[in-house]
Amino acid sequence: MAIVRPFKAVRPVRELAAKVAALPYDVMNSDEAREMVQENKYSFLHVDKAEINLEPSVDIYDEAVYKKAKEVLDSMEEDRVFVQDNEACLYIYKQTMNGRSQVGLVSCVSIDDYINDVIKKHEFTRPDKEQDRINHVDYCDANTGPIFLTYRDNENISFIINSCIKKNPDCEFISEDGVGHIVWKIDDKRTIDSLSEYFNRVDYLYIADGHHRAASAVKVGLMRREEVKDVSGEEEFNFFLAVLFPESHLKIMDYNRVVKDLNGLKNDEFLDRVSEKFYINPQEKGQKYKPEQKHVFGMFLDGQWFKLEAKKDSFNSEDPVKSLDVSILQDNLLSPILGIKDPRSDKRIDFVGGIRGLEELEKRASTDMKVAFSMYPTSMDEVMNIADEGEVMPPKSTWFEPKLRSGLFIHKLR
Structure with a gap:
């Protein structure tokens, strides 16, 4: 009421x-x-x-x-x-x-x-x-x-x-x-x-x-x-x-991520680590990638886009919070590989509203940042269902x- x-x-x-x-x-x-x-x-x-x-x-x-x-x-x-x-x-x-x-x-x-x-x-x-x-x-x-x-x-x-x-x-x-x-x-x-x-x-x-x-x-x-x-x-x-x-x-809209460095890893070492939890599909040079469905991500590294698809064993599909794309990226890549333990306070990560477009991600990853991730937008159903459960979404999950x-x-x- x-x-x-x-x-x-x-x-x-x-x-x-x-x-x-x-x-x-x-x-x-x-x-x-x-x-x-x-x-x-x-x-x-x-x-x-x-x-x-x-x-x-x-x-x-x-x-x-x-x-x-x-x-x-x-x-x-x-x-x-x-x-x-x-x-x-x-x-x-x-x-x-x-x-x-x-x-x-x-x-x-x-x-x-x-x-x-x-x-x-x-x-x-x-x-x-x-x-x-x-x-x-x-x-x-x-x-x-x-x-x-x-x-x-x-x-x-x-x-x-x-x-x-x-x-x-x-x-x-x-x-x-x-x-x-x-x-x-x-x-x-x-x-x-x-x-x-x-x-x-x-x-x-x-x-x-x-x-x-x-x-x-x-x-x-x-x-x-x-x-x-x-x-x-x-x-x-x-x-x-x-x-x-x-x-x-x-x-x-999507709420995207950019990260300052690869946490001490070389590019090939980083990609090897990512492949443990994601299928990696390199895009042709000059071809951008924007996710078209849940559990799929875009990654821009050294002038090239990659399509990342989360492997089924990388998240719990029954958990309304852990199955969010922002959680999957955080739990399987940002935290264990890039060392971003707390995205609320870590100065090595920044967030870019989807209204800025993929060009802004490319710009950031080519200037003050090293790698960028494009996200599929969180849905209103996900937001309301998580609120109904009394749960809390990860930071920077939504951009209206x-x-x-x-x-x-x-x-x-x-």
């Missing part, structure tokens, strides 16, 4: 929405963010990555960064870049990328649903990343970036949402990367109540992306409960911002596109 709750969103005025909307804070570093906002004073990165407003020498976790985020957000509200809706509403957010659309419901969800596993997770979080967003939410007194949630397809919910998007939108624009964005506001109480009722019959919601933001939002909510006497449960800090998409709308833009919806905690 999932709770979705309308809220009085703080939103950019229509004519500035395209300039305000920004990619999530964690898909670029500070230098890249500074470059991106050079000619855009309205970009929400000025709030979400507030260190870009300070000298580069300032540590990104310094208290000054969070104070600056609050200062910039307040200033943008005072200048009426943002305005708050007068009534609690739900919203619809449609994104279109390369001809494919995903349509989600923007609402607040319950921190208790998160605590009680009505909202299911599939990743571990890192304390340092959690603390960063805890500070950001706490100082801003707001959820500034939505959590990307999904749910199993529901025809009643889809019918209502499809009816709503036939009306004129509140705002519509195409971002600099060619992704289309459209927002509708749902202010009709009967429609809001119907959607809330149907979601109340949904057994589970699943975090697709945004585990650190979700965990941080929940912890700030719990902090507020400690600070406030006689909590009723209806206070805004008991809820956090999310966009909920039906599973059939989502596309997971398009990314939700920050700044289009802000949820105030008071």
